[in-house]
Amino acid sequence: MTRQVTIIVDGRPVVAVEGESLLEVLLAQGIDIPHLCHHRALEPYGACRLCLVEVNRKGWKPQWRKITTSCNFPVMSGLTVYTGTERVKKHLKTTLTLMLAEAPMSSRIRELAGRHGVTIEDVEARFEDLDRENLCIRCGLCARICERMGHYAIATMGRGGRRNPGAPLDQPPPDCVGCAACANVCPTRCIPVTMVDGKRVIWKREFAMVQCSVCHKAYITEEQAMFEARRAGLDESYFETCDECSRREIARRFLEHVI
Amino acid sequence: MSATPKTPDAAAIARTLSTTSARPPGRGVLVVTPSRCTACRTCELACAVAHGEHMRPARSRIRAYSFGENKNVPVLCLQCEDAACARVCPVEAITFDERIAALRVDTTVCVMCMVCVPACPFGNIAEDPTTSTIVKCDLCGGNPICAQFCPTGALVFEPA
Numbered sequence: 001m002t003r004q005v006t007i008i009v010d011g012r013p014v015v016a017v018e019g020e021s022l023l024e025v026l027l028a029q030g031i032d033i034p035h036l037c038h039h040r041a042l043e044p045y046g047a048c049r050l051c052l053v054e055v056n057r058k059g060w061k062p063q064w065r066k067i068t069t070s071c072n073f074p075v076m077s078g079l080t081v082y083t084g085t086e087r088v089k090k091h092l093k094t095t096l097t098l099m100l101a102e103a104p105m106s107s108r109i110r111e112l113a114g115r116h117g118v119t120i121e122d123v124e125a126r127f128e129d130l131d132r133e134n135l136c137i138r139c140g141l142c143a144r145i146c147e148r149m150g151h152y153a154i155a156t157m158g159r160g161g162r163r164n165p166g167a168p169l170d171q172p173p174p175d176c177v178g179c180a181a182c183a184n185v186c187p188t189r190c191i192p193v194t195m196v197d198g199k200r201v202i203w204k205r206e207f208a209m210v211q212c213s214v215c216h217k218a219y220i221t222e223e224q225a226m227f228e229a230r231r232a233g234l235d236e237s238y239f240e241t242c243d244e245c246s247r248r249e250i251a252r253r254f255l256e257h258v259i
Numbered sequence: 260m261s262a263t264p265k266t267p268d269a270a271a272i273a274r275t276l277s278t279t280s281a282r283p284p285g286r287g288v289l290v291v292t293p294s295r296c297t298a299c300r301t302c303e304l305a306c307a308v309a310h311g312e313h314m315r316p317a318r319s320r321i322r323a324y325s326f327g328e329n330k331n332v333p334v335l336c337l338q339c340e341d342a343a344c345a346r347v348c349p350v351e352a353i354t355f356d357e358r359i360a361a362l363r364v365d366t367t368v369c370v371m372c373m374v375c376v377p378a379c380p381f382g383n384i385a386e387d388p389t390t391s392t393i394v395k396c397d398l399c400g401g402n403p404i405c406a407q408f409c410p411t412g413a414l415v416f417e418p419a
Contacts, residue, residue, distance in 0.1 A: 039368075039370075040365070040367045040368045041350035041351075041352065041368045041369075041370060145370055148349070148350060149349045149350070149370070149372070150349060179349075179372040179374075180371075180372065181349075181370040181371070181372045184370050184371040184372070185370055210377065212377070219373040219374075219376045219377050219386070220372070220373050220374055220376075220377060224372070224374065225374075225377075228347050228349065228374045228378075229347075231347075231349070232343075232346040232347040232378075233346070234343060234346060234347065234378070238343055238347075238377070238378050238380065239374075239377040239378060240377070241377065241382070242376070242377055242382070243376050243377065243379065243382040243383070243384065243385045243386075244382060244385075245382065246377075246379065246380060246381055246382030247322055247324075247334050247381065247382030247383060248324060248382075249382075250334060250380075250381045250382065251322075251324035251326075251332040251334045252324075252326065252332075254293060254332045254334070255293070255326055255330055255332055
């Protein structure tokens with residue numbers, strides 16, 4: 001049973017569903033809240049620590065404020081939310097400074113940090129030995145999406161600054177089907193996917209592609225087709241023709257039978 | 260020889276769309292009559308104008324094919340009851356919107372794994388590489404623009 005409640009966002013009443021992610025509600029209101037590790041296909045996680053807001057709950061003294069990540073904070077009745085406050089800005093700046101030090105070459109982090117007053121020069125002045133190769137912000141979104149897709153091929157290993165995504169012992173993951181969902185959702189695009197000789201290369205593995213039987217255009221890998229066909233209970237022949245060729249074929253068959 | 264019906268250009272479609280207020284969304288069926296189609300491809304243009312700022316008919320959700328004189332077929336999503344695209348989607352981003360009786364892709368849930376694109380037996384779900392999204396006919400939220408601009412009545416939207 002979903003229950004609608006009214007919360008106060010920056011002094012304005014907003015109707016939302018109880019238990020829903022607060023970040024979703026704020027974004028739907030058009031409020032610009034930075035976020036990197038949130039994905040609507042997954043449960044909230046709170047890894048990137050960027051979607052900060054201040055809240056006051058029912059029963060609290062009016063002057064009490066708690067700073068929290070909004071993605072994994074559920075909407076509840078009597079909630080008052082303050083976005084973009086001085087305290088939020090201060091904490092956001094700290095987080096972005098650390099994040100930029102972690103991944104100084106990521107254009108997305110640079111742009112996001114720049115918008116909140118953190119430049120690469122500030123980070124260079126404060127930290128020595130920046131890893132100029134690294135793009136990963138260790139948010140773990142890739143491993144979470146892999147789990148959601150049903151593959152469990154990659155996970156994060158290690159802790160803190162060494163929390164790297166990948167398969168055990170840095171070997172090619174045997175359960176990977178090469179769907180590249182991890183690379184597609186990665187906020188800093190740090191998982192390389194390349195096409196070599198018509199094969200998709202990801203996580204040090206090569207995947208043969210399912211080519212359209214007519215035009216040879218390829219969208220998915222053979223292992224992906226096998227996995228998804230079994231999961232959805234469809235025949236693998238469903239994946240044999242690309243959209244363009246299927247559409248033309250169906251138009252031709254329509255002509256034969258209808259006109 | 261019958262005169263070719265006058266077809267509007269992209270600017271005219273955009274102008275009309277900006278001046279007319281949208282019909283409130285509702286359930287309905289988009290009736291396709293291939294024998295009336297002249298493959299003028301106004302529907303492709305209207306679709307491109309209605310969906311997003313890029314206005315590229317190459318990524319239109321409807322396609323009119325011509326196999327010779329009076330052999331024209333407009334093809335668009337059939338909004339299947341047990342749709343292959345929705346069945347194969349690993350993250351359930353493709354759902355049936357009861358409000359408008361159409362299958363819709365929630366692009367914020369989609370992870371671009373591309374399984375739905377070859378899975379559709381009718382080829383009516385495609386990738387838009389420019390915006391990196393999956394595109395399919397969503398009946399324009401219950402008021403299909405292609406039907407509004409079809410000059411021959413090959414596409415008619417009948418509200419339920």
